Amino acid sequence: MDEEFEVLIIGAGPAGISAAIPLARAGFEVMVVERGEYPGSKNVFGGILFTHQLEKLLPDALENAPLERSVTRRRFAALSAENEIAMDVKVTPWRDKPYNHTMTALRGRFDRWYAEQAEAEGVNVIPGMMVSELLVENGRVVGVKIQPGDEEFRAKVVISGEGAHAFLARQAGLMAKELPKRHMITNVKEVIGLPKEKIEDRFLLEANEGVAMEYFGEAVKGYFGMGFIYSNEESISIGIGLTVHDLIKSKQTLNDMLEHFKNHKTIRKLLEGGEILEYSAHMIPEYGYNHLPQMTMPGLLLVGDTAGLINGSVYHEGTNLAMGSGILAAETLIEAKEHGLDIGSAEALAPYRQKLEDSFILKDMFKFRKIPDFFNKFPHYLRDYPGHIASWMEEYFTVSETPKADIEKGILKKIKRDIGLWRFAVDMYKVGRAVR
Ligand SMILES: Cc1cc2nc3c(=O)[nH]c(=O)nc-3n(C[C@H](O)[C@H](O)[C@H](O)COP(=O)(O)OP(=O)(O)OC[C@H]3O[C@@H](n4cnc5c(N)ncnc54)[C@H](O)[C@@H]3O)c2cc1C
Known part of the structure; x- marks a missing residue:
């Protein structure tokens, strides 16, 4: 097959799907290629889904999406070998819609549902296919090569929402080939099944309320990273993450670190009686504003984690930056078409970075720009x-x-x-x- 699409999107994560929906609504022909067996099958996050951008695209999402609990309690703690000190914020009005736009979610369920919403808008989502290479002609990305089968799909514009590793963006030369070890957070996470009532009793929650607990210090043996616990409907997500640099320095495995966190005296009681349902690992690209990659080249636009759009700080936001950048990428192409431009040209793609700068995405990342380098x-x-x-x-x-x-x-x-x-x-x- 040697087909040409108007826009080809790599990855059916929050960023890719958030670009696809407005493009389809504006009459673009959009294809999303997803390597997972289904959207979300390979995806990992903590996780709080920050829903304000989602609600922009799908105003009924809070009623319809498969979300777990509304987070009414946020807790930040430092662990020493024996003790814990914490700041605990409980806001009861967050029980009510729009739930402070902060919902726990499981990506396997949410991403699949989100991709279905895009399909309902006319987006062609193709799972089980991996983009192995970008096709570049005369300095412009003109399509992708797909595995299995070595097929080539041509497109006027490719949007890469491939996520943290950004292999294809690296291949295109938009960022260094090597992963920056001090800025890549490597994570491991378990989902532990617990009865609903136990979760609510243990974490002091009313029905459907959730908690987000983040732990520094001994949680990751004092390295640059953290441990986390988020409550779902009938499970909790628990995990740890630290920079690749620090993990190497520690001479430990991620699993050793997770076990260390789970067995801490202040944590283990929270997990008692639970059954491990899932185990997964993934990276977070915490480059910070000062180390962001180039985000466009002719024929190519980067969105979400691929572009390093993460607000680490205390907020730990990624999903909303991913969705917001997808929406702004779509807006860039829609405006280019309205102005009669070649939508893959440098001129057409140039406004994207400024749109990010003018939005909460880069305003927040700019505010916290010193943090990743500071703790390193x-x-x-x-x-x-x-x-x-x-x-x-x-x-x-x-x-x-x-x-x-x-x-x-x-x-x-x-x-x-x-x-x-x-x-x-x-x-x-x-x-x-x-x-x-
Ligand atoms: C452990 C952990 C905890 C986190 N906790 C939170 C949290 O609590 N709140 C929050 O807001 N953010 C959190 N994040 C960050 C958040 O998950 C990301 O910012 C967000 O998922 C980025 O979305 P994305 O669409 O850019 O990338 P992804 O969600 O990674 O999606 C990328 C998609 O591309 C597909 N793909 C990759 N390569 C290819 C290829 N070559 N061909 C085809 N398809 C491909 C993948 O299968 C995937 O579906 C966390 C991340 C991790 C790892």
Whole structure:
């Protein structure tokens, strides 16, 4: 077969499908090629699905999509070897629609449903086919080669929503060939089945409410990364992730790290009696704004994780940036066609980056642009502070006849011994600047 499509999209993830729907609505002929047996079959996330972009495309999605629980409780904790200190935010109005646009989901179910919505709009979604190569002629991407079968599909524009590894985008020269080890977070996750009532009792939730819990410090043995627990309807998702660089340095496997997290004294009770239903692994491209790749070349546009669109910070957003970038990629092509341009030309694709800059996607990534480099450059924040702070807190709340004033003096002495007052002040100043 040697067919030509108007737009060919690689990957039926949130980014690819969010590009496909508006394009089909605008009358474009769109094909999505997905390597999985069905959309979502190979996809992994934590996961909270941030739904504001989804609702833009499908206003009834909150009623119709296979979503799990609305997240009303967000918890950020630092673990030391024995202890935990946490910030716990519970907002009861998030129980009600639009649920703070924050729903837990399982990708196998959600992605399949989302691709079906695109098919209903006229998008041709072809699962079980992998794009193995981009076809490039005179500096322009003109199509793709497919496996199995070495067939070639030609297209006026290819949108790559292939996800974190971005093999094809690397092949096209839009980013370095080597994965950046300090900016790729490698993750492993289990879905653990638990009865609905147990989940609600253990995590202090009303029916259908969910929790998102993120853990730093000892969760990943003090490396750059975190552990997480998200509650689904009748299961919890638990996992850990850390940079490839730190995983190599640790000389551990991802599975060792996950077991370490699951067996932490403050975690293991949450999992008791659960049955492992799924095990998966995947990368997150946490390049940060300062290391984003080139996002277009003639005939090619990158969306979602392929383009490194992740807001790591404390928000841990990826799905909404993926969907938002898909929508903006579609908008770029629709406007180009309206202006009578060749939709794959450099001129037609040029506005895409500016659209990203003007949206929440790059505004938020710009705000947190220093974070990935900061924690790579100063590993002691994640390595040392969780343990120190937990031990200071333990001392502060330990009940004895020691006068409280003496306890406070004792803690000050500990800060001097553990870190030094001047260094402590400098560290707090530096971290404040990094997140500003
Ligand atoms: C462990 C983990 C936890 C996460 N937690 C969260 C979270 O809680 N909230 C959040 O918002 N984000 C989270 N993320 C990030 C989020 O998953 C991504 O940002 C999002 O999935 C990006 O969507 P995408 O469509 O760009 O890529 P993907 O979802 O990766 O989709 C890529 C698609 O392309 C297909 N594909 C790949 N290569 C080819 C090829 N050559 N040919 C054909 N098809 C191909 C894949 O099978 C897949 O369907 C997490 C990620 C991980 C790994």
